[in-house]
Amino acid sequence: MGMNIIIGRNNGLPCIAELNDLPSSSDMTSPFPEHIMMCNGGLPYLDTPHKGTRAAFTDLAVKMKNTDHLYFNGHEITAAYMDGEERLRVRFTE
Amino acid sequence: MQGSGTISDPYIITNASELWSMPDYGDSSLYYALGCDIDLNGCFRNGNVTPIPLECAGLDGRGHRIRNLYMNDQTSELSAFLIYNTCREITIKDLIIENFKIAANKFSFFAGSNCNIRLYNCTIGAHIRANTNPASRSSFMSKNTVYIHAELCSFILRFFINTMFNVFVDAELKRCQVRSELICNNLPSQSASYDRYFMSYSTVNDCIFVIDLKPLTITTTLKYFLNLILCTIQNSYFDFSSSDTTQFMWNNIPNTTCFCIARTPDTTTYTGATRAYILTEAQAKDASYLESIGFDVTEE
Numbered sequence: 001m002g003m004n005i006i007i008g009r010n011n012g013l014p015c016i017a018e019l020n021d022l023p024s025s026s027d028m029t030s031p032f033p034e035h036i037m038m039c040n041g042g043l044p045y046l047d048t049p050h051k052g053t054r055a056a057f058t059d060l061a062v063k064m065k066n067t068d069h070l071y072f073n074g075h076e077i078t079a080a081y082m083d084g085e086e087r088l089r090v091r092f093t094e
Numbered sequence: 095m096q097g098s099g100t101i102s103d104p105y106i107i108t109n110a111s112e113l114w115s116m117p118d119y120g121d122s123s124l125y126y127a128l129g130c131d132i133d134l135n136g137c138f139r140n141g142n143v144t145p146i147p148l149e150c151a152g153l154d155g156r157g158h159r160i161r162n163l164y165m166n167d168q169t170s171e172l173s174a175f176l177i178y179n180t181c182r183e184i185t186i187k188d189l190i191i192e193n194f195k196i197a198a199n200k201f202s203f204f205a206g207s208n209c210n211i212r213l214y215n216c217t218i219g220a221h222i223r224a225n226t227n228p229a230s231r232s233s234f235m236s237k238n239t240v241y242i243h244a245e246l247c248s249f250i251l252r253f254f255i256n257t258m259f260n261v262f263v264d265a266e267l268k269r270c271q272v273r274s275e276l277i278c279n280n281l282p283s284q285s286a287s288y289d290r291y292f293m294s295y296s297t298v299n300d301c302i303f304v305i306d307l308k309p310l311t312i313t314t315t316l317k318y319f320l321n322l323i324l325c326t327i328q329n330s331y332f333d334f335s336s337s338d339t340t341q342f343m344w345n346n347i348p349n350t351t352c353f354c355i356a357r358t359p360d361t362t363t364y365t366g367a368t369r370a371y372i373l374t375e376a377q378a379k380d381a382s383y384l385e386s387i388g389f390d391v392t393e394e
Contacts (some may be wrong), residue, residue, distance in 0.1 A: 001269065001300060002329060002390030005381045012379040013355075014331065014391050015302070018246055022273045022304060023219075 099124035104154060110134055113160070116149045122180040127154040128189070134163045145205065149178035155189025155216065165196040171228060172198035174220070177206025177240060187214040197223040202237035211236070213244040223254040231295070233260035244270050253277065262293040271302040278309050291322060291345070298327040300390075307336040327352055329390045331378065336362060344370035351388035353378065 003014035010021050095112055097105040104125035107113050113132055116124075146163070165172050174194055177184065201224040204211055228237045234253065236242050243266040251261070252275040261274060274292075292305070328350040334342060335357035342354060344367040353371040355378045356364065364372045369388070377383050381393035 002392060003300060003302075005379065005391055005393045007394070010302075013333065013375075014378070014384070014389075016246070016269050016271060016300065017394075018269065019248060019271060022248055022271050022302070023250060024273075 096129070097127075099126075101125045101152065104152070107132065113146060114144070117147050117178065120149065122149055122151060122178065122182070124150050125152040125154070126150050127156050128158040128160070129156075131159045131161065133159075133161055145173045145176040147178060148175050148184055148204075148206075149181060150184060151181075152185040152187075153189065154187055157188050157190070159190040159192050161190075161192035161194075163194045163196070165198065167199075168197050168223070168225070169199055171200040172196055173201065173205035173228075173237065174203045175205070177204060177209045177211070179207060181206065181209050183210045183212065185212040185214065186216060187212075189216045191216070191218045191220065194218075194220040196220065199225050200228040201234060202228040202232055202240075203235045204240045204242065205237040206240045208239045210241050210243060213242065213247050215246045216244070217248045217250070219250040221252045221254075225256040227259035231263060233263040233265075235262050235265065239264075241265065242267075244268070246270065249273070251275070255279065258292075260291060260294055262296050265293070265296040267296065267298045267301050269300045271304070273304045273306075275306045276308065278307070293322050294324055296325045298325060298330050300328070301330040302333070303330070304333045305335070307334070309337070322346060331355065331389075333378075334358065342372075350390070353384075353387070353389065 004017045005012065005014055006017065009015045015021065095105040095107065095115075097103050099105050099119065099121070104127040105112075105119070106129040107126055108129040110132055116126065146160075163174060165174075174191075174196060201222050203218070203220065203222075205228070222234060224234065227233070232238055234251070235249075241264045242262070245268045247267075247270045249270070249272040251273065253261075254277045256279045258276070258278055261272075292303075322345050325346060327346075327348045330348075330352050332342075332352075332354040334354050336359070342356075342358075342362065343365040344352075344354075347367045348369045351369050351371065353373045354364070355375055356362065356372055357375070366372055371387055381391050384391045
């Protein structure tokens with residue numbers, strides 16, 4: 001069947017018409033591990049997620065504000081947010 | 095689960111527990127489908143290093159995603175999917191696997207024996223850290239006698255590996271595209287061993303390989319060699335970039351015209367073969383030029 005060169009596709013290189021262009025690896029594999037965290041006395045820990053963790057998120061946010069830096073397993077947490085199911089997620093550098 | 099397990103009325107998987115429940119039904123002739131995206135982030139399975147069991151005839155992703163599988167046991171051998179011995183052929187279609195992050199001593203995406211995995215219109219995105227090849231004549235995508243037959247699939251793979259081993263072995267890739275970011279700790283010197291090639295014993299038709307090699311340790315005597323060995327390869331190309339001296343070899347002659355785009359330092363050496371061309375990016379974008387060397391391409 002061969003390949004196709006299509007304007008606007010694959011930076012002008014031959015592509016497989018039926019497929020979308022390859023995403024970057026960072027689009028398919030998050031550069032940061034993403035885990036659900038909870039707070040235990042102000043320190044985050046991994047746990048089975050369940051709903052209603054908004055209080056824990058508040059604790060974590062306060063902790064971050066006070067210290068500027070929060071770490072998990074020696075890795076600095078770079079982002080914390082609630083997902084659509086109201087679970088707390090954080091990201092940290094490897 | 096809803097459904098009856100037939101091809102026209104498959105069992106519908108809607109959560110992680112159901113995804114791990116195929117062996118409970120215990121029949122390799124059953125069919126399953128995803129009823130929604132399955133996010134394994136925070137799933138109770140995470141950390142248990144338990145691969146997703148496959149005991150079925152077919153898994154239809156229906157365009158949904160399985161995402162965020164994390165495994166970390168760098169002293170053990172892990173796999174993302176474990177195929178049960180009762181299975182001889184499994185078809186997986188229209189499935190997106192996203193952000194699987196697995197660190198292991200040895201790793202293969204599909205582990206099992208004597209089974210053909212047919213992937214159709216699937217996308218697999220994974221970040222794999224491993225020390226060594228899972229077994230002789232195995233690869234990071236499949237172990238032992240699991241043969242991957244992929245058509246219209248995209249693989250986006252980031253490897254952090256101690257040294258180079260096969261990414262594909264005993265695979266059949268048709269109209270597929272592969273992005274492979276290879277971060278290698280130790281580059282091997284050239285070896286006759288077939289398990290140190292990017293791909294071996296495979297058949298490749300109309301495929302694109304985008305390979306970015308990032309060696310961490312460089313000496314003048316150690317070179318990474320992105321060879322192809324004992325493959326039937328037709329009308330495919332490699333877009334190959336490397337941050338340092340490497341060696342690219344076509345170890346066997348393609349069956350039809352293929353080419354490699356070189357995005358490497360001047361010190362990189364290329365060993366071509368009949369019908370294996372080393373092209374500039376401009377040449378690779380020129381449909382007339384590609385046609386003139388025998389590459390099957392149409393400009394639209």
